[in-house]
Amino acid sequence: MDFALTPIQEEIRTNVERIMRRFDDAYWLDHDATGEFPFEFTAAMAEGGWLGIAMPERYGGSGLGVSEAAVLMHTVAKSGGAMSAASAFHINIFGPNPIVVFGSEEQRQRWLPPLIRGETRTCFGVTEPTAGLDTSSIQVRAVRDGDRYLVSGQKIWTSTAQEADKVLLLARTTPREECARPFDGISLFFADLDRDHVQIREIHKMGRHAVDSNEVFFDDLPVPVGDRIGEEGKGFQYLLHGLNPERILVAAEAIGIGEEALSRAAAYARERMVFGRPIGQNQSIQHPLAESWAELQAAWLMTLRAAWLYDTEQPCGPEANAAKYLAAEAGKRACERAIITHGGLGYARELHVERLFREVLINWIAPVTPQLILSNIAERALGLPKSY
Numbered sequence: 001m002d003f004a005l006t007p008i009q010e011e012i013r014t015n016v017e018r019i020m021r022r023f024d025d026a027y028w029l030d031h032d033a034t035g036e037f038p039f040e041f042t043a044a045m046a047e048g049g050w051l052g053i054a055m056p057e058r059y060g061g062s063g064l065g066v067s068e069a070a071v072l073m074h075t076v077a078k079s080g081g082a083m084s085a086a087s088a089f090h091i092n093i094f095g096p097n098p099i100v101v102f103g104s105e106e107q108r109q110r111w112l113p114p115l116i117r118g119e120t121r122t123c124f125g126v127t128e129p130t131a132g133l134d135t136s137s138i139q140v141r142a143v144r145d146g147d148r149y150l151v152s153g154q155k156i157w158t159s160t161a162q163e164a165d166k167v168l169l170l171a172r173t174t175p176r177e178e179c180a181r182p183f184d185g186i187s188l189f190f191a192d193l194d195r196d197h198v199q200i201r202e203i204h205k206m207g208r209h210a211v212d213s214n215e216v217f218f219d220d221l222p223v224p225v226g227d228r229i230g231e232e233g234k235g236f237q238y239l240l241h242g243l244n245p246e247r248i249l250v251a252a253e254a255i256g257i258g259e260e261a262l263s264r265a266a267a268y269a270r271e272r273m274v275f276g277r278p279i280g281q282n283q284s285i286q287h288p289l290a291e292s293w294a295e296l297q298a299a300w301l302m303t304l305r306a307a308w309l310y311d312t313e314q315p316c317g318p319e320a321n322a323a324k325y326l327a328a329e330a331g332k333r334a335c336e337r338a339i340i341t342h343g344g345l346g347y348a349r350e351l352h353v354e355r356l357f358r359e360v361l362i363n364w365i366a367p368v369t370p371q372l373i374l375s376n377i378a379e380r381a382l383g384l385p386k387s388y
């Protein structure tokens, strides 16, 4: 058993830290205030070859695993860039996984190199306003019309759609009532986000203002049959393949944010003098911070274990879910504690911890909520009856 990072993982951390130093607190504070997308940052990540870290080498990627991708996303989020940085390119890391695994050779050659070079931007269209977490109830329809499909309906929360030219889109090709099982009849497309047939409306949200989330309305969007990934009706199974890596990366990001908040809190607690002594000398300040340190350490170990299971091709559903759950709870708690450690200043934009708190809540909610994670663990790890 070895708990050390590998030399490659250490190298990833060092090199990414070097890039992140170019994007300081002022950069993220400014982008949070203006809502401007961090284009300079994503260009730097593309230039460094990081967008293809987990993509096969023959298409221009680095062919590394989810463990290395987790180190990358942890380092990015921990820099102070939090989810404003991580979400700006998160979709690139494992989003195209269904193309790699289930796409044709022609599709891989057509789509992966420009994604890896950062020339194509994609977004991810799964969530819908009426379906919620019950993905089998999605209403967006793709109706076959000769050698193309026509897509209609609405997605919600689609992040980065404002900048994207493509969407990895889940749509019903057969009505649910005509399918043997609820998740049959759903297909996966990598479609052009053609603004003549797509309307995109930004959602005003609590945090991560630099990276948009949107309502997306499809009005007979034509999608060539050649842009469907794999077989018709099997899209949900294809998507499932990438869900565990996504949970692992979201966990790594939450831990990075929590650690950054914690280190800011500890630094402030060492310096801030009240009643003639540093506030960090009080155990009611120390203990919550120490507890957060322990929680974040434990969540990181769970995350690396889930990543190791995935990379060694072992089942990792409950472990990936547990990593996401523990990391989001630990990250959220560390940010909350960082705010109270700063007293009133914790609520001020300039001290950054309120921004970290607003952003770590995304990892708590998405891509799956704590309730549904616990329901899944109860079912899969403990053999309890399915409750959803």
Ligand SMILES: Cc1cc2nc3c(=O)[nH]c(=O)nc-3n(C[C@H](O)[C@H](O)[C@H](O)COP(=O)(O)OP(=O)(O)OC[C@H]3O[C@@H](n4cnc5c(N)ncnc54)[C@H](O)[C@@H]3O)c2cc1C
Pocket (backbone or CB within 6 Å): 123, 124, 125, 126, 127, 128, 131, 132, 133, 134, 156, 157, 158, 159, 160, 205, 213, 362, 365, 366, 367, 368, 369, 370, 371, 372, 375, 387, 388
């Ligand atoms: C900032 C942000 C960015 C996002 N980006 C994207 C994106 O790029 N692409 C995309 O497709 N989606 C995206 N999402 C959507 C996100 O994945 C969903 O919001 C999330 O999966 C929850 O789904 P919902 O909002 O429909 O909640 P609902 O399904 O409406 O659930 C509401 C509440 O009820 C609870 N609940 C529901 N059913 C049960 C049950 N059976 N047992 C217990 N509790 C239950 C849920 O846990 C939740 O607390 C994003 C969300 C946010 C906030």
